[in-house]
Amino acid sequence: MSDVKTFIDAIGADVNTTVAPKVKTLAETVSKQAFAAYGPRISAFAGELVKEIIDEQSGTLHDFVTGLIEEVFHRYQPELTGELHATMVPGAVQVTGHGVKLDVKNRETGVSVSSLDIPVALTIKVADLKVQLQNTRIQLNVVK
């Protein structure tokens, strides 16, 4: 006598070998017929529907997006704070940020909603500058 698991496995295997191919064939047949008969009509209908939706709703969407952007900009105020320190190093000017951050504040309350630290570290190379003096004449005059 087999246990429950073996019993169920056996039924499953049988269903797979006998029923599954039939279901597969039926599905393929229905699919082919549906694609041939209804596909073009559904496609045309869907295309027209999408066009109408876009035509009718584009104004609403435009107003919504515009309003949303306006509201966001009215509600929040970005603020950039900090200092840049420039120092001379051999052959370059080094710029480093000190406490540079972007604060997004609520315009009404002034409370910081979010803050983003911006690290700044730049090295600007400065090539040597050559100056040539050629027959530079200095003549003085007495002021009377």
Next chain:
Amino acid sequence: MSIVDDLIENLVERNAIELNGTFTISVVNGGVSLKGLAHTSLKDTRKNNKEIFKADVPVDTQVSVGTIVIPVPQIK
């Protein structure tokens, strides 16, 4: 006008300094450096630019520049 005034006037007005040379300006640690050689000559303009004095002057100077603090621009 005194004799001294006359002398100075003559010395100053009849002479001219001519400079030639090449200098290199470079950024160094904490400042800017100027190095080069200046060829100077003093000429008498009333004697057909006759050279009366000549000197080669080496130049090696450094200008200290402290940290420059730039506040970040405000968003208005």
